[in-house]
Amino acid sequence: MSIIHKVAAVQFEPAMFEKERNVARLLELCEQAAEAGAKLIVTPEMGTTGYCWFDRAEVAPFVETIPGPTTSRFAALASKHDCYIVVGMPEVDEDGIYFNSAVLIGPDGIVGG
Template sequence: MTTPTPPPVSPVRAAAVQTDPRVGLENKDANLAETLARIAEAAAEGARLIVLPELASTGYAFETRDEAYAHAEPVPDGPTCRAWIDAARDHDVYLVAGLAEADGPVALHDTAVLIGPDGFIGRYRKTTSGTARS
């Protein structure tokens, strides 16, 4: 009896990008520009899968829920997601990136989006167990 030979697997170069996004509406454009520059850099180095940080476009430590909501955008039609969609298409890459998602007038999510060269693929909304750590 012979063991079937598995099909060849093509390696995929991935890039885990670290940025230092700043909270504050005045920083949002600069945060986005930084992610776009890092996407271009990683793609130029051969990455096909690029992973950006959680809340890469907004920073992480909001003082209040209202502040977080002010930074939030609809997915996939908000300006940050649209810019990432364009970047994925332009560089022929897949992106995983985090942002604050506004879903209607009150719903707020810490969302990771998956975007490919052909556009928006999907989202994951972070959930927590609701338990506090000491």
């Protein structure tokens, strides 16, 4: 017998240069999906910041390490609802290299990125 899990794809158009507003709205939408029973919730590519950056300097104020402040907020939501959330966001690693990342966060924290 198969186990059926509900999946949600978040439809959202992030506003450029409005990271906090975008993250807050994504958290609301993920909360709604989780409350509706979704066990896997996927947000858009670069959903926390928007996608079309002119150059590296423009995105620099918005990149984060993983784990970091944004992933911690989504991890709390994943833990609360015992679900998995994929967050699209700009990442910076320890060498200062930027990535367009999709981070998988589970009920116990970050699973992969």
